[in-house]
Amino acid sequence: MTEENRSKKILVIRSATRILGQTIVSLRKEFPGCHITVLGPQSAKESMEQDKQIDEVLTIPDQRRMSVSSLGKENxxxxxxxxxxxxxxxxxxxxxxxxxxxxKLACTAKAKCARGYNSRGTFVEINSSTARNKSFLEKTTYFWVTANYIATITLFFVITLALTGEWFFRLFFRKKQGSPKAAHSVQESPTSVPEPVKAQV
Known part of the structure; x- marks a missing residue:
């Protein structure tokens, strides 16, 4: 049997549930007779085994984020x-x-080639280098998002502090103007009122 006619063995990592079905259909059209293995979380094992489009199911311990470390060396x-x-x-x-x-998980499987499929049904070729570059870009993006968040919080704090300081200053100034000492000084120097002049007859 030639390499072209041999049934392809395909590993699909269940990292986006909503496009799993359409991706498998696309793969079966491109590679008729292929054997599809799906790697997914332990909690989804039963539902994956009931899917007739899937030939084999492999599971990974349930975690918030699927990764090479969560799969383990033996697996x-x-x-x-x-x-x-x-x-x-x-x-x-x-x-x-x-x-x-x-x-990175797909590259760790040591398949002859690896692809990344999106919700549009298109794919890109991936390898260890592209996975590292994407990881670096993600970390850079997260850094700038975090920096922007911190800057926004700091600016909000500074503006709030300035407005609060201005309010206290105005309150203090008003109290100073209306203090008893100021009223007493006004009483000590009353405004002189001229006496009325008697009219001569």
Whole structure:
């Protein structure tokens, strides 16, 4: 059997549930007779096993973020022994930012090639280098977002402090103007009122 006619072994990482079905359909059209293995969280194992489009299910411990470290060395070794022809990452957004951990996971499988599919059904080729670059870009983006957030909070605090200081200054100035000492000084120097002049008859 030639390489072209051989059934392709494909690993799909279930990182974006809503596009899992459409991606599998697309893969089966491109690679007729392919064997599709889906790697997903333990909590979704039952639903994945009931999907007739999926040939095999592998699970990863339930965590907030799927990653190479959460898969574990032993599971990574077993994944690599399957000799996948294609590893697929799924993105909920077109540019795939925020999914560098999934790209790294796909590259760790040591498949012959790896792709990242987005919600539009299009894909990009990925490798260890692109995964590292995406990770760096994500960290840079998070840094600037955090810096902008801190700057906004600081500016708000400074403006609030300035307005509060102005309010206290005005309050103090008004109290000083209306103090008893000021009223007493006014009483000590009353304004002289001229006496009325008697009219001569």
């Amino acid at each position: 990574i070794r077993r994944l690599q022994e399957k000799n996948f022809d294609l590893a697929v990452s799924l993105y909920n957004i077109d540019h795939g930012l925020g999914y560098s951990n999934i790209d």
